Amino acid sequence: MxxxxxxxxxxxxxxxxxxxxxxxxxxxxxxxxxxxxxxxxxxxxxxxDRWWELETEWHRAWKNLFPTEWQEIHHRATDGEVHIADVKTASGTVVEFQHSTISPQERGSREAFYDPMIWIVDGTRLKRDLSSFRQEITTCSPSAETNTRAWLLWDRASAIIERWRGGSRPLFLDFGDADFPLAWLPDAGVLWLLNYLPRERVIVTPVRRQSVVDHLLAGTPIQGFARPMPNPPPRSALPGFQAHLMRARARRPRF
Ligand SMILES: [Zn+2]
Structure with a gap:
């Protein structure tokens, strides 16, 4: 603590x-x-608190982005059990920073206990998590019908996605400043939002890390990355003149 x-x-x-x-x-x-x-x-x-895990530098750095009076907030369950939320915002959202793996049962009981809550998960603990996640992301283009670029994937698409499947709260994967070979994605300051859906699907949305912090601090919107605009229909540089030519051609007698 x-x-x-x-x-x-x-x-x-x-x-x-x-x-x-x-x-x-x-x-x-x-x-x-x-x-x-x-x-x-x-x-x-x-x-x-049996849910408490040893704090890492990663934990402490995340917690310190928030006011101290929001950090380590104690809750007593109806059975007398004590739980310490990593951060609880002014609007009541609990933020849990998770470095180590937890069982689906434990995740479920925390999600039931804290409402509303979000997870921020350290994606750098196991090296292979990043490589399999990155491979999944880069082998197909963003496929979800969302306002910003996002992928609709199977919830076993990669190891870290699979380990957290079945969750009911928004989860942000933090891969630090790991490099993704996507031209539109900045080199740093990205988190990956996972929203698990029914029927074994998950929507994966890259978002700006600072916008998540600002959202929790001040309620401003979380920012993703805009989808490219669809190609506009070809237009003549001189539309009036083009129309005049067409009309003139139509009037010309045909043989
Ligand atoms: Zn104690």
Whole structure:
């Protein structure tokens, strides 16, 4: 965890301090080593949120794009279980940053517990995820009937798409600044939005990463990439003159 209560105030971990977990109220110890990010750990081995995963740099960097008071928001379920949302926006959307794989059951229970919510998934954990995803994207052209460029794919089209199939919340894949050989796609700052549909289909839409952050911060629209305009019908440079010629030809007597 990034935050614990020290004398009642939410604070980040500093060497030698003790605090209280805001979720379960048990004592926590600041861990400020060199190998891992500075964080708070429960003194007893009990983990209060069984959904919590060890934070990576990737996690922390994403969380830090949002106000601290939105980060690590505790929720108590009706059965008394405590869950910590990575980020909860002012409008109430929970954002979960997921680095490691989770089972479909766990994903399902989180989706049922947090509503509304979105996932942001680290696509760089397994190297082969990017290569198989990229291959799928580049072997066919954007096929979905959407306003921006998007693909309609089978929900087992690539390994990472398949692992997250069956989900009911928007999911953004973060491949960092991985290169995709598509002329219209910028080199950096892209996330891949997956919307799973019934009948084993998924719509994959590249979007501007900053527009997702802005959307969560301020409610502005998420931006995809415009589809090319259909080719306009050929037009003469001199339409009036062309029409005059046609009329003149029509009037000419035929033999
Ligand atoms: Zn706790």
């Amino acid at each position: 990034k935050f614990a209560l020290v004398e009642g105030i939410r604070q980040e971990a500093t060497t030698g301090t003790r605090g209280i977990c805001p979720g379960c109220g048990s004592p926590t110890l600041a861990k400020c080593g060199i190998k891992r990010l500075h964080h708070w750990a429960h003194v007893s081995t009990a983990v209060c």
